[in-house]
Amino acid sequence: MTATDDSIPTTGGARSRLGLVLLACCVGQFMVVLDASIVNVALRPIQDSLDFSASTLQWVINAYTIVFAGFLLLGGRLADLFGRRRVFALGLALFTLASLVAGLAWSPSSLLIARGIQGLGGAVLAPATLTVLFTSFTDPGGKARAFGTWSAVAAAGGAIGALVGGVVTEWLSWRWIFLVNVPIGVALITLVLSVVPESRDERADRRIDVIGAMAVTAGLMAVVLGIVESQDKGWDSAVTIVSLVVGVLLVAFFLVNEAKFARQPLVPLSIFRNRSVSAANVVNFTTSAALVGVLFLFTLLMQFVYGFDALKTGLAYLPLSLAIVVTARGLAPQLITRLGPKPVLVTGSALSLVALIWLSFVSTDGGFVHDLLGPSILFGAGQGFVSATVTMAGTANVPYTQAGLVSGLLNASRQVGGALWLSVLAAVVAGHAGSLSAGASADGYQQAFLIATVFPLVGIIAGLAVPGVSPAELAAAKQSWGAKKPADSAQGDPPIRGHNRPAR
Template structure:
């Protein structure tokens, strides 16, 4: 009697049918456009902040919270969003996140007061946290051949990296000619178009059997609350001293909740983050590099935008256009990395990229109050962004190498969480360094403020230097991702 072979386990994240060539191209465009929109909103607001503050009569702290509220909502829910994409299905999670993000953008554009705008930004961050991991999951589950996946991830990394620079350019144009509310309204038609395209081209993924029931809710709640409390404590350093209860109480609560999360994950049968994945050297190192890169990158857009408008006297449009060379440099760096990563592996590109950015930040730290974009900003800014473009795609490859389809959302959620938490910490820390340096300087106000920006950018160089050194911990050749 012939033994019957056991039925193969279902691929819990596989699409219900294999996409055609046209469909795979459409999926790549949809995923890249959605990720571009999410990252765009990190920087598009920066150029418009002075106009928002004047229009809504915001304090300096309120102006900063327009940025921080988005980061807070984004960082707190990224892991949950990434795991939900694995268990529920990338298409469902993608459409849910896109819907929340689009509606919150509409609410932000209609906001009549500072509190409403900050609330809308927080909800925007929640939508982005659900949407962003799903974009990378779509790519990883659609492109299984290694070189095709590398090209797809190169495109995804390029538009993600360019989103920061393009946001500053677009924010300047919209603020100058249409008003600051259009930095939010612009997401509405784009969100609707992406939703319609996703309904047509993205196949429905089955998700895991009983996916919602398998979602580790205690782990999700503890890590979400822990990250939110920790980031809240960090960003509160903008307006309070480090020893203030407003800073250390939520920070301590965040640390305790994250410790509880680790304990929960070691006990439950289906953890949100299997602790074994964190013991992978390549994944852990790549996330540390992403953390340092995010800390420097987020602060760079914010500090340079304020320097050009407050010190150099540029309009929102002029400041936005000054970011265009950086946008082009990031795209160039990402394309170079995509072509070379299969020959060299991620490590040389990361080391080279972070070394270039470190040199650029060190150069930028020499800003002067009577300088100009051409003499003080242009060349070092391009050096910074070229290095970031070289690093963004290889670090994503390193972080997701060896990850199977069932963990695609988890790996992307970890990468995005590291970037966002690093960005929140970097922005809070470097903005605090800038304000404290300014407060201790005597002489003309413009020189004191510029000195603060310069010192903060020097600290940003320390972050990218740490990323360069950390890149040496990666193996010489990263293993190929399992199909």
């Protein structure tokens, strides 16, 4: 045995416990994703209440984003080494405590510090939710449904953030967008400690590669800092250039350290020889970029071109969100268990591509129903297929002991992809319309949607690189998977290629 294992069997009354594990993971991920987007519509009340300056207000968002992105890889590895349930609960505790402080913030600095700690808690929590699913669900069909549900929550959470933020801010106060996390977090910690199985790699050296951890954390933070600063100061500003250069150098040093010097690498580079992991991270990067870009452009179009208020804008996201949920939770798991991840992944990227081409014809004198409803449903369907399948593909062919590592990589590629493309889109739209808030013409949006088609194109190519699964392998998996516990197969081969076989 290479790992402690309280894994839940998949028969009898234990199925209900598995359902509670899935609930805990999905709610935890939803909190993390929602908190990255819910703040946007509350920025003006926050500015008025705490007397933020215009130049520092953006850091209410950036403090969370930068810290979250920087600590994702470390957070994912901690779960493998020190226990997935323990790290899950720790991340929740940090996130909940920081939410309380943010809701009670008395000054700009207190809110920004709390947002940074929220980002740290989220960076520990997000990979833990995914790796707990990976290690708790062993049946291929159950795993596909669990990943589909988790992915639907992760993808739809960003889309409904504007709606939830608008409702809470309008009916209660901006403080409640943070305070609502407190009772949910306390209840969720209790649930995690009660139902989530504990597991970790008992043979692993518990020592952390401190130099590597510091380098990659600081490097990712610097890269994301440079990206977010480019939105305000431009790509040619000193802050942007220095941040990006320092970030790239630190990440390069991290890679050299992991390959040559680290005794216990934080990220063994051999993981990237796994074709499923590499391809899935490319798809994840492009999917996140496309989704964040569409949400950003939709908001600007609806508010500055079509004249929607915050609440109406949030409601307009419901068709897109529902399409994501229906495909990710309902259709994608069935198709994955019948066909394998590859065709579903490629189909989802293709649907997203068609939707973006459709959106490139958006008109100034159109409207939501005429220009956005159809492509938003199509795009949501494509995103649902991809988001459900990329998680399955990305965690395929990896040892049980590296579940947290791969989860951290998937979350990091998602975060960096979204942040990078958002800054590029801001420059495209602003450069065409003069300013984002003055964008009364749809011409700039047409150009931005057309440029965004490159992401699903790359996603299709990367999806084709994911190993295929034959019908015989799928049938064999359905018959014999459930007989093995994750710990028993940590170094062995399950009977299906593309589903958790260790990289060689």
